[in-house]
Amino acid sequence: MNEKNKGVVSFSPEALKEKYRLEREKRLRPDGDTQYRDLSGVYKDFDRDPYVEPGFTRPAVTETIDVLIVGGGFGGMLSAVRLRQAGVHSFRIIEKGGDFGGTWYWNRYPGAACDVESYIYLPLLEETGYIPTEKYAKAPEIFAHCQRIGRQFDLYKTALFQTLVEQMNWDEDTRRWNITTNRGDKLAARFVIIAGGILHKAKLPGIPGIETFKGHSFHTSRWDYAYTGGGPMGGLSKLADKRVGIIGTGATAIQAIPHLGASAKQLHVFQRTPSSIGVRGNRPTDEAWAKTLQPGWQQERMVNFTAIVSGRAQDVDMVRDGWTYIFDDTDSRRARTPEEAAELRKMADLRKMEEIRARVDTIVKDPVTAEALKPYYDPLCKRPCFHDEYLDTFNRPNVQLVDTDGKGVERITPTGVVVKGKEYEVDCLIYASGFEVTGDYTRRLGFDIRGRGGKSLRDSWADGASTLHGMHSRGYPNLVLFSGPQSGWAINFVHILDEQAQHAAYIIEQCKKQGVETIEPSEKAQQQWWEVILSNLTKNASFGGPDCTPGYYNNEGVRPPPSAIRSAGFGGGTLEFIEVLRNWRKGNDLAGLEVTLGGTSPTP
Numbered sequence: 001m002n003e004k005n006k007g008v009v010s011f012s013p014e015a016l017k018e019k020y021r022l023e024r025e026k027r028l029r030p031d032g033d034t035q036y037r038d039l040s041g042v043y044k045d046f047d048r049d050p051y052v053e054p055g056f057t058r059p060a061v062t063e064t065i066d067v068l069i070v071g072g073g074f075g076g077m078l079s080a081v082r083l084r085q086a087g088v089h090s091f092r093i094i095e096k097g098g099d100f101g102g103t104w105y106w107n108r109y110p111g112a113a114c115d116v117e118s119y120i121y122l123p124l125l126e127e128t129g130y131i132p133t134e135k136y137a138k139a140p141e142i143f144a145h146c147q148r149i150g151r152q153f154d155l156y157k158t159a160l161f162q163t164l165v166e167q168m169n170w171d172e173d174t175r176r177w178n179i180t181t182n183r184g185d186k187l188a189a190r191f192v193i194i195a196g197g198i199l200h201k202a203k204l205p206g207i208p209g210i211e212t213f214k215g216h217s218f219h220t221s222r223w224d225y226a227y228t229g230g231g232p233m234g235g236l237s238k239l240a241d242k243r244v245g246i247i248g249t250g251a252t253a254i255q256a257i258p259h260l261g262a263s264a265k266q267l268h269v270f271q272r273t274p275s276s277i278g279v280r281g282n283r284p285t286d287e288a289w290a291k292t293l294q295p296g297w298q299q300e301r302m303v304n305f306t307a308i309v310s311g312r313a314q315d316v317d318m319v320r321d322g323w324t325y326i327f328d329d330t331d332s333r334r335a336r337t338p339e340e341a342a343e344l345r346k347m348a349d350l351r352k353m354e355e356i357r358a359r360v361d362t363i364v365k366d367p368v369t370a371e372a373l374k375p376y377y378d379p380l381c382k383r384p385c386f387h388d389e390y391l392d393t394f395n396r397p398n399v400q401l402v403d404t405d406g407k408g409v410e411r412i413t414p415t416g417v418v419v420k421g422k423e424y425e426v427d428c429l430i431y432a433s434g435f436e437v438t439g440d441y442t443r444r445l446g447f448d449i450r451g452r453g454g455k456s457l458r459d460s461w462a463d464g465a466s467t468l469h470g471m472h473s474r475g476y477p478n479l480v481l482f483s484g485p486q487s488g489w490a491i492n493f494v495h496i497l498d499e500q501a502q503h504a505a506y507i508i509e510q511c512k513k514q515g516v517e518t519i520e521p522s523e524k525a526q527q528q529w530w531e532v533i534l535s536n537l538t539k540n541a542s543f544g545g546p547d548c549t550p551g552y553y554n555n556e557g558v559r560p561p562p563s564a565i566r567s568a569g570f571g572g573g574t575l576e577f578i579e580v581l582r583n584w585r586k587g588n589d590l591a592g593l594e595v596t597l598g599g600t601s602p603t604p
């Protein structure tokens with residue numbers, strides 16, 4: 001946080017808590033998560049890939065391989081790299097996009113940048129010898145880094161781009177997964193790693209009349225530069241004579257709005273809940289500092305950051321930014337009892353949000369607009385945002401905040417957007433309405449997985465997931481899942497993805513060395529892991545919570561069905577999860593996995 005506002009103390013905790021409660025109540029709605037709609041129907045064109053030439057064709061591939069990796073984002077690329085390093089070279093990567101990058105392939109909206117420090121967020125910096133040019137690198141640089149990894153580790157020849165998995169079935173006779181795709185490919189893979197990411201299915205608000213809009217519209221994850229002009233660095237010159245509306249003020253909108261404000265004739269920002277906007281403090285990389293970095297520096301920095309944001313005190317805060325400030329726990333360390341520590345932590349949270357609100361007043365000139373931009377909830381109820389130009393954008397004469405007082409947009413008409421009975425006419429409507437976040441893993445993936453006996457994973461997990469480490473599930477041999485239920489979780493997601501990639505590579509390497517053909521978690525191992533999940537449920541400070549303002553972190557404030565608890569992540573902390581995986585590997589005995597030895601159908 002900005003030092004200037006640090007130390008704001010003049011507030012009434014009780015009054016604030018009451019205000020938080022009232023703001024939360026305004027936003028509760030019975031339809032919860034079902035208020036959103038997907039892109040099918042009239043909006044299916046929103047999902048078209050604008051970055052590839054239409055009409056792509058290629059010969060279908062029929063192959064027998066050791067490993068299929070689903071997803072060519074950070075998780076998939078890291079898996080491929082770690083497999084190569086473990087001596088496993090027979091693999092394919094299937095990716096929906098036209099290149100590597102995952103979220104950084106799709107999200108090219110103006111202003112897109114990482115919001116976790118680039119020195120810990122961009123993977124494999126030491127391996128590639130690359131140092132990002134800024135503390136928070138912009139999207140084109142991150143996408144280029146993905147391509148660099150692809151080239152350096154010779155991954156391009158393994159990739160099947162613009163390809164979707166259609167079916168994935170376990171074949172008991174060959175002890176392989178048979179995979180078919182929308183390009184006619186037929187792959188038989190001994191192992192499958194699903195690295196499909198978490199936030200990749202765009203969603204739209206289910207606003208009445210949304211399909212009647214006659215102007216131009218698109219979702220932020222498929223930015224239409226042909227219409228707006230410019231590029232990810234801004235300069236949206238074709239908007240100079242356009243009235244633009246943007247729905248949503250989450251982490252994406254925060255980054256895009258300053259560019260829209262700079263270029264559009266008129267910009268209406270339709271807000272339901274304000275984000276908290278902390279100081280960003282981006283700066284170019286200090287070359288002298290970069291030269292001092294010693295081998296192992298990236299891992300050390302990642303661990304330091306993750307420790308701090310997991311509540312583990314560190315002597316130094318290497319990253320020292322808005323994230324580590326939110327998690328700074330100095331106040332509660334002077335407590336003598338756990339109760340006192342909890343109370344001090346609550347007070348610190350209130351104070352930090354007071355600082356965020358005070359910052360709005362220092363930047364936004366119109367007091368009504370300033371008040372509407374103030375978030376009234378705890379720091380981790382919504383994804384914290386950090387930006388140094390967003391708030392100032394509302395001082396522009398061509399930018400108007402249309403606050404919906406927590407209710408959301410009322411209606412969309414052929415010509416505009418209606419809020420509190422007033423229509424705002426727009427030529428272009430941009431949906432910054434986010435992505436599907438659902439406990440249904442296979443819905444997120446877009447295809448079902450049929451394991452032993454043809455049983456679908458969707459059915460197996462209908463009453464809740466069962467896993468070992470959130471990475472293996474009984475009935476689904478040789479399947480490794482990332483970012484699924486009961487898995488570890490991290491603010492710097494790359495940190496955990498790399499650990500999972502190393503874990504997967506280790507298991508596959510061991511299987512190959514020991515002639516193991518199948519692995520599958522035992523019933524007992526899954527039960528034991530479930531007990532670990534249960535005993536850690538509330539251990540660490542985490543996002544969302546039942547008392548939070550609604551959002552995707554808390555199922556839009558609606559109590560989830562009892563089975564949803566089985567989709568909980570490992571709550572013991574990121575570093576603890578990593579230690580669980582590392583200690584398991586140290587055992588060198590594939591503990592908890594039932595194995596069958598091979599002899600049949602070796603990979604050619």
Ligand code: NDP
Nearest residue numbers: 113114115205248249250251252272273383408409433434
């Ligand atoms: P979000 O889901 O965070 O935001 C969606 C926005 O749409 C919210 O402001 C929401 O309001 C609003 N909205 C939904 N329905 C309506 C409605 N009916 N009327 C008005 N407004 C509505 O999506 P984002 O794409 O912004 O971010 C998703 C996630 O992606 C982030 O949380 C983050 O994890 C990641 N991300 C990371 C970035 C980075 O690293 N640089 C950048 C961007 C995103 P409400 O809050 O009231 O629901």
